[in-house]
Amino acid sequence: MSKDKKLSAIDLFSGAGGMSLGFSMAGFKILYALDNDPACIETYNKNLGSHGHVGDIYEINKNVIEALAKQKIEGLDVIFGGPPCQGFSVQRRGENNDPRNQLVMEYIRLVLEVQPKFFVMENVAGLLSTRGKPVLKELEQQCEKAGYLIHIQKLNAFDFGVPQVRKRVFIVGEKTESPFTKFTFPEPTRPSLNTPSTVREAISDLMITDDELIHNHRADKLSPINLERIRSITEGQGRDSLPEHLQLDCHKNNSTHRHLDVYGRMAWDKPSSTITARFDSFSRGRFGHPELDRTITLREGARLQTFPDGYIFYGTKVQVAKQIGNAVPPLLANAIATKIKEILLAEGDG
Known part of the structure; x- marks a missing residue:
């Protein structure tokens, strides 16, 4: 296969395009992307282009994809995506029957x-838990029956x-008639990779908010009580460092020491904790700026996710x-x- 030939891919549950961007950087051409938002x-x-479509995966099949992509997809190289599985999340309990789990299948x-x-x-990591095992087992059985080697x-x-x-x-399926796998997960690229490894390296140049030259660089003002909370802690501290009069009753009585990150500040010289869908909220995690009395901005969150500054997000702040x-x-x-x-390139040359 010529190294100039574009490999083809489809993105299901594309969201804003993080996986598509990563695959595009590797030289893949994304033919079609689907999300319901x-x-x-x-x-x-x-x-990323005009190949993203709003739709319900329950109503999508191969013919629909080919019609929207305006080309046949025989011999497609990759399908990738992240179906929502909130019922498996380690943040949630007792929700095995969450209908969103069916999106995996x-x-x-x-x-x-x-x-x-x-x-x-x-x-989410919870897919490997007891709650996720039935879906994972069904997935493996169906895929192996269809000739895929499964890597998890x-x-x-x-x-x-x-x-x-x-x-x-990450689950990777490899279509093959051979019992011998060719795919292995990538080895860690740190510390050789020359990319930011700490909050300081990633966002310290974004100290001034409301800079019109930087898209999505905004954060809401904190409520008076949350402003008092963030001013009472230093970088790297969480809600367990708050003065007693600023702690919630549920936290005072929490003997299991869960959710210690809420009402917390990030540490300058460490990687951030996981950026979640509500990183714009001081009460939802360790999303306070290490130094300034605010949460991190949308652009700072995007930097911590490795989106380039030229990648502009559209919608409300919450969206x-x-x-x-x-x-x-x-x-x-x-x-x-x-x-x-x-x-794929090696197979094409073989």
Whole structure:
């Protein structure tokens, strides 16, 4: 295969396009992307092209994809995406029947219909827990029956150039008639990779908010009580460092020491904690700026996810925070895409 030939891919549950950006950086051409959130698709198309579509995966099949992509997708190289699985999240309990968990199998339904050479699925670490095992077992059985070798590994985005501790499960399916695998997960690129590894390295040049030259660089003012809270702690501290009169009753009585990150500040010289869909809220995690009396801005969150400053997000503040927090960091997606690309190019030359 010519190294100039574009490898082809489809993005399901694309969100704002973190995985698509990472695969594009590796040289893949994204033929079609799907998400049910119009704000996500607006962001996607204004940054990555016009191949993003709003839709319900339950109503999508191969023929629909080919019609929207305006081309046949026989011999597709990769399908990738991250179906929502909140019922498996370690943040949630007792929600095995969450209907969103069925989206995993809808994703697999499309994979088995299209039959790409590889598929990549990202999900929360809870997919490997007891709650996730039934879905994971069904996924493996269906895919192996269809000729896919399945690879499962939990990866920390920090190991691949992301200045953030973010652990997620990745499932890679490799279509093959051979019992011998060619795919292996990428080895960590740190410390050799020349990318920011701390909050300071990633965002310290963004101290001034409301800079009109930097898109999405805004944060809401804190309420009087939260302003008092953030002023009472220093960088790296969480709610357990708050004076007693500023602690919530539920935290005072919490003997299990859970959720210690809430009402916290990031530490300058460490990677950030996981950027979530509500990183715009001081009460939802360690999202206070290390030094300034505010939460981190949307752009600072995007930097910690390794989106370039030229990647502009569209929607309300809450919508944009969700787009950024739910994304697969592009640098992590790129590491996986590069491994798959090496195999596909080698097969083409063989």
